[in-house]
Amino acid sequence: MTAFFVINYDVTDQELYAQYNPGSAQTTFSTIAKHGGEIIVGTNEEISVSGTPSHVRVIIQFPTKESALAWHNDPEYADAKAIRLAATTNIEAYIVDKLVMPE
Secondary structure (H helix, E strand, O other), rough: OOOEEEEEEEEEEHHHHHHHHOOOOHHHHHHHHHOOOEEEEEEEOOOOOOOOOOOOEEEEEEHHHHHHHHOOOOOHHHHHHHHHHHHEEEEEEEEEEEOOOOO
């Protein structure tokens, strides 16, 4: 079943974060594709209707929750992920199934 990896975070070190995005973008994109994923949202702009939004919001679609988790734990992505984690705070990340309406 289709699943979404959703992550929101605040960038606290712009210089270090630049090593992740755009610096490690090719690694991020290639490892996402390797697990059948596709970035469908990646933005720091929004129309806020409630609450306090994070600086960055990303939604990645994967074929299954397992493939989303496999990407997140992929050793090829580990160095890039470490940069992202070190350059950000207020990280909220989760994997959810696509809603399937009952018939």
